[in-house]
Amino acid sequence: MGYTFTWDDIETICKMLGMRRKYKTATYSGHGPDGLYRRCTIHSYHKGNIGAGLLNKIAKEQLLFSSIKEMYDFYHGKLNIEQK
Numbered sequence: 001m002g003y004t005f006t007w008d009d010i011e012t013i014c015k016m017l018g019m020r021r022k023y024k025t026a027t028y029s030g031h032g033p034d035g036l037y038r039r040c041t042i043h044s045y046h047k048g049n050i051g052a053g054l055l056n057k058i059a060k061e062q063l064l065f066s067s068i069k070e071m072y073d074f075y076h077g078k079l080n081i082e083q084k
Helices: 007-016 052-062 068-075
Strands: 027-031 037-041
Touching: 007 027, 007 037, 007 068, 037 052, 052 068
Parallel strands: none
Antiparallel strands: 027 037
């Protein structure tokens, strides 16, 4: 199953994880509810869906989810990040 996200969705996920925007940059960072430090760059002026390769990098390397599916479940309220 393919999962699609927009930059607005990624920005919302960052806020759900307790991350804050750093000054006037495109970078969100902070400690999540599980105590792990995350940093993510948001390109919010780009419209449309994020490509699969970049989405995988954001999910695994920047937001520290184990998969895109886990990020999708978290975004739609099916997963509590503290369960990890």
